Amino acid sequence: KAGVTQTPRYLIKTRGQQVTLSCSPISGHRSVSWYQQTPGQGLQFLFEYFSETQRNKGNFPGRFSGRQFSNSRSEMNVSTLELGDSALYLCASSSALSVYGYTFGSGTRLTVV
């Protein structure tokens, strides 16, 4: 079966712009989580959605937001981009409300210039 699909794979944006990243989970998976990976901070949890509802949220400013659609696809949005938002953004899907069985996508590498 198809894995977790993230689009786009690479993105270059200018400071102050906004960006939307997309994640399509494995068919049948209803939980989607987002993570930011940077060399300095490592992997950090952004938020988790289950059945269109945000279940958990990490310690990120309100510029970071997300949503999940009825088909379980999820998007995350970052507004007013800063240089420090440059990172690899990873999404993972799971069939249950837990970390068990998480499958990660290949990520979107965002560069803010």
Add this chain to the structure above:
Amino acid sequence: GIQVEQSPPDLILQEGANSTLRCNFSDSVNNLQWFHQNPWGQLINLFYIPSGTKQNGRLSATTVATERYSLLYISSSQTTDSGVYFCAVDDKIIFGKGTRLHILP
């Protein structure tokens, strides 16, 4: 919050060698996973192991929840094992900083 510490931070081994990676966590956790991130950034789920021992081919993992640590064993290393190994705990998937493993041919 829970702190997750991994050791060693870097490890360089010759192909065929065995290795042990360690993950310490500061509080009781409901779940623990080991991941491998390959050089292209893909995170692969290796084990879900909140307690006990599991084996999958050349890899095995043991978690001693009462003593708050987990170990990942890699035997007969291959160059494809290179990358960063992360352990992650709890529902928000708190990741350690990882162990960067280099396997030399």
